Amino acid sequence: MLNKHYDNLFDVELDTTIKKTKTIEHQVHTVFNDTIFYVKSGGMESDRGWINNEELIDIYVEDQEVWHVTSNPIENPVHMQVDFNYRLFKSQIHSAQHLMCTIMNTDYHAKTIMFKTGEIESEIEMGFESLNREILNEIERKCNQHIREDVPIIIAYPTKEEALKNIWEDYGDDFDWDTQLRSVSIPGIDYDLCACIHVPSLRFIQGIKFLGYEKTTRGFKISFVAGTQLFDYIQKHYDVFHEASKSLAIAQLEINDSIQKLFQEKKELTSSLNDYKQKYFDYLAKDIASDPSTYIFKEFTDMDIKSFQQCCSTITNHYEKGIIFILKLDEKCHVVVSKNKALPLLANEVFKGIATTFELKGGGNPGISQGGGMYSNELVEHCKQLIVKMNED
Numbered sequence: 169m170l171n172k173h174y175d176n177l178f179d180v181e182l183d184t185t186i187k188k189t190k191t192i193e194h195q196v197h198t199v200f201n202d203t204i205f206y207v208k209s210g211g212m213e214s215d216r217g218w219i220n221n222e223e224l225i226d227i228y229v230e231d232q233e234v235w236h237v238t239s240n241p242i243e244n245p246v247h248m249q250v251d252f253n254y255r256l257f258k259s260q261i262h263s264a265q266h267l268m269c270t271i272m273n274t275d276y277h278a279k280t281i282m283f284k285t286g287e288i289e290s291e292i293e294m295g296f297e298s299l300n301r302e303i304l305n306e307i308e309r310k311c312n313q314h315i316r317e318d319v320p321i322i323i324a325y326p327t328k329e330e331a332l333k334n335i336w337e338d339y340g341d342d343f344d345w346d347t348q349l350r351s352v353s354i355p356g357i358d359y360d361l362c363a364c365i366h367v368p369s370l371r372f373i374q375g376i377k378f379l380g381y382e383k384t385t386r387g388f389k390i391s392f393v394a395g396t397q398l399f400d401y402i403q404k405h406y407d408v409f410h411e412a413s414k415s416l417a418i419a420q421l422e423i424n425d426s427i428q429k430l431f432q433e434k435k436e437l438t439s440s441l442n443d444y445k446q447k448y449f450d451y452l453a454k455d456i457a458s459d460p461s462t463y464i465f466k467e468f469t470d471m472d473i474k475s476f477q478q479c480c481s482t483i484t485n486h487y488e489k490g491i492i493f494i495l496k497l498d499e500k501c502h503v504v505v506s507k508n509k510a511l512p513l514l515a516n517e518v519f520k521g522i523a524t525t526f527e528l529k530g531g532g533n534p535g536i537s538q539g540g541g542m543y544s545n546e547l548v549e550h551c552k553q554l555i556v557k558m559n560e561d
């Protein structure tokens with residue numbers, strides 16, 4: 169079922185009447201006696217637009233009829249209006265795909281594997297054996313030369329015999345040769361069977377820019393922009409670079425060098441911060457260890473777990489002490505039981521006792537054991553009592 173309205177990109181308004189209608193889950197589905205809206209197929213998305221100023225929410229084919237979905241019922245007379253900017257956007261990219269794929273097929277024997285129209289950038293996957301930036305530049309140059317030559321894109325309805333005379337591509341066993349055929353040709357460049365909407369001649373593509381490429385298992389994936397998408401792409405990226413260059417107070421082309429410099433500075437700062445942290449814990453450990461008791465209890469707040477752990481191990485590594493330290497973290501807490509290796513205490517046994525009573529998670533070894541759970545005054549009191557008992561033994 170080929171809709172001849174799709175032959176003309178600019179066929180974006182139509183007056184028609186209602187054929188039938190039904191309501192499904194508060195949405196109105198309508199079939200009209202004619203339609204100009206493109207229905208998603210062949211890798212091209214459906215048109216967007218309005219019917220009597222009602223937004224077209226969805227469009228689909230069921231039993232050879234095109235159903236239009238709107239929020240509210242449509243009444244006769246019916247006026248359809250296609251969102252032209254969106255139609256142009258996707259037709260430019262689709263037509264660009266015809267042009268670039270043909271050049272890759274014929275000049276480089278790279279088969280078309282996949283193509284995709286993305287919102288920011290588009291993609292094709294081609295069966296290149298090898299690919300580099302020079303080859304892409306050459307293809308880009310050829311594509312843009314054809315665009316400047318403004319070769320027409322001609323839509324026709326050939327017989328199977330006429331079509332077979334022109335195509336060399338294998339359409340596969342699944343291709344239905346009995347349906348009405350629609351050909352899309354760019355004279356001297358491309359001949360294809362395709363039911364999508366195309367621009368009338370190559371100048372409407374405006375320009376093609378290949379962005380990058382990457383190896384896949386089947387060939388190479390190439391990202392590109394064309395037409396309106398090319399201009400949108402430049403603007404979006406310019407805006408980001410402009411903001412970044414303002415934040416860094418640097419020219420746009422120097423952003424990368426500036427970021428590398430920032431990373432290096434951050435690395436050096438982190439390293440010197442760690443040195444100062446260790447110095448602080450050395451002083452803190454000395455102060456805590458000045459307590460004459462062998463076993464010490466202490467409670468901390470306002471510290472992250474990593475620093476807390478560093479603090480605990482600084483004390484037990486350098487002083488002949490055993491500790492039960494609690495770090496309070498809002499309603500929760502982290503408990504460390506640790507000891508100097510000269511002491512007989514089994515930190516894992518002590519921690520296990522506390523963990524069982526107060527439902528803490530975690531564990532460790534005879535040197536250091538730790539874990540977390542809910543904070544309570546009972547837990548603090550319990551740990552204090554343990555320390556008193558350890559010092560008495």
Ligand SMILES: [Zn+2]
Nearest residue numbers: 352362363364
């Ligand atoms: Zn096409």
